[in-house]
Amino acid sequence: MQHRIVVLGAGYTGATAAGRLAKRLHREDVAITLVNAEPDFVERVRMHQLAAGQDLTPRPFGEMFEGTGVALKQGKVAAVDVDRRTVTVAAPDATGEAKDEELGYDTLVYALGSGWNDQGVPGTAEHAYEIASRPGALRLRERLAGLTAGESVVVVGAGLTGIEASTEIAEARPDLDVALAVRGGFGDWLSPKGSGHLRKTFDRLGITVHEHTAVTAVGADRVTTADGTVLPAAVTVWTTGFAVHPIAQATTLEVSGTGRIVVDRTMRSVSHPDVYAVGDAALAMGPGDKPLRMSCASGVPSAWQAADAIAARLTGRKVPNVPVRYFNQCISLGRKDGLIQYVTADDRAKPAALTGRLAALYKEIICKGAAWGVAHPTVVPVRRRRVVQETAVAPEGAPVGTAA
Numbered sequence: 001m002q003h004r005i006v007v008l009g010a011g012y013t014g015a016t017a018a019g020r021l022a023k024r025l026h027r028e029d030v031a032i033t034l035v036n037a038e039p040d041f042v043e044r045v046r047m048h049q050l051a052a053g054q055d056l057t058p059r060p061f062g063e064m065f066e067g068t069g070v071a072l073k074q075g076k077v078a079a080v081d082v083d084r085r086t087v088t089v090a091a092p093d094a095t096g097e098a099k100d101e102e103l104g105y106d107t108l109v110y111a112l113g114s115g116w117n118d119q120g121v122p123g124t125a126e127h128a129y130e131i132a133s134r135p136g137a138l139r140l141r142e143r144l145a146g147l148t149a150g151e152s153v154v155v156v157g158a159g160l161t162g163i164e165a166s167t168e169i170a171e172a173r174p175d176l177d178v179a180l181a182v183r184g185g186f187g188d189w190l191s192p193k194g195s196g197h198l199r200k201t202f203d204r205l206g207i208t209v210h211e212h213t214a215v216t217a218v219g220a221d222r223v224t225t226a227d228g229t230v231l232p233a234a235v236t237v238w239t240t241g242f243a244v245h246p247i248a249q250a251t252t253l254e255v256s257g258t259g260r261i262v263v264d265r266t267m268r269s270v271s272h273p274d275v276y277a278v279g280d281a282a283l284a285m286g287p288g289d290k291p292l293r294m295s296c297a298s299g300v301p302s303a304w305q306a307a308d309a310i311a312a313r314l315t316g317r318k319v320p321n322v323p324v325r326y327f328n329q330c331i332s333l334g335r336k337d338g339l340i341q342y343v344t345a346d347d348r349a350k351p352a353a354l355t356g357r358l359a360a361l362y363k364e365i366i367c368k369g370a371a372w373g374v375a376h377p378t379v380v381p382v383r384r385r386r387v388v389q390e391t392a393v394a395p396e397g398a399p400v401g402t403a404a
Ligand SMILES: Cc1cc2nc3c(=O)[nH]c(=O)nc-3n(C[C@H](O)[C@H](O)[C@H](O)COP(=O)(O)OP(=O)(O)OC[C@H]3O[C@@H](n4cnc5c(N)ncnc54)[C@H](O)[C@@H]3O)c2cc1C
Pocket: 008, 009, 010, 011, 012, 013, 014, 035, 036, 037, 038, 042, 044, 045, 046, 047, 048, 075, 076, 077, 078, 111, 112, 113, 114, 131, 132, 133, 160, 161, 164, 245, 278, 279, 280, 281, 294, 295, 296, 297, 298, 299, 330, 331
């Protein structure tokens, strides 16, 4: 009997976990199925580039996983039943019509990522644009292409996504009037060198920054702020963080208040030992006992950790536990400028930062490397191991069985 591993979501973390499991486990012993709504890999970290009019390299899963032993299943995950160990997937049949199918699993890796978070601000769902997903980025791309010179774009939120979106749009469309609204201070988590460079770049690109400005309503052509100020906005781009899909919350899995699956340091669910969660969908504690930030920077190592823990538990080896840590925050500022903010293990800014063209090049290498890593999950060849025991009964963090 093969051990059935089902991986839900083929973003940065699900695809990485599936590939790494296939490299670590013997093909005769496991059946690995990777489920994803779309047939190709979406480089989510480039959605601001897509929105600003750039074309991205197509990355079909069929090519990426050819010969790996990972079975691909295109379909939308509709539900997970962690008590029956089944997943319901709406998959297209031969006529293209979506039909519900049930997949059984022995081990589940939940990696459905996240989407935008409108935070319930009135008018946002109807009028704002988002770039957390490809359909969202394509919708914004079309809208931006239809804007004429002088029209206004307001980006709400000045985290990494808002900074990248506003600079990318301002660089691609210098004829537009681009502004950024931020609830607190602009770039206030960065080092003085980092925030200084950010301000200089925003000045150079002509982006107006509204600091200490909470947007409380979005209309078709404006946003309203907490003090009643109205800012003109032919287009509002909403980038105030990510929210997870509601599927996990509808299960008996232990989830956080925001619906992320609570996992231990091996990325295993604290309530259901045959379920692992990685990436944005997981709530895992990182250095300094702070939850890992929704990012590729910590998501991809979380996928390595989960895959290695699953492989170790199935093959009766000691479960590795490599703490996930941060090194830098890589921010693109258009195509020719960037900011690499070096950080402590728990993601606090150090004084040093790399800026300018070199930083843009560094960031580009990171993005290319992340996509390459998905298609090549283990650079150093590893020995495939034989499965010796089921995973479900092992206590948290403990090795199971003995090597064959
Ligand atoms: C514009 C932008 C820039 C970013 N820049 C950076 C950066 O520079 N550095 C960084 O570390 N992070 C960055 N991030 C964050 C990063 O993209 C996410 O944290 C990362 O993609 C999370 O990986 P994931 O595998 O958990 O989820 P995703 O990459 O979102 O993958 C989830 C996958 O699940 C699939 N899926 C979702 N729901 C279903 C369903 N119901 N059925 C089937 N399939 C489904 C999706 O199609 C997708 O393939 C950026 C994000 C954005 C939007």
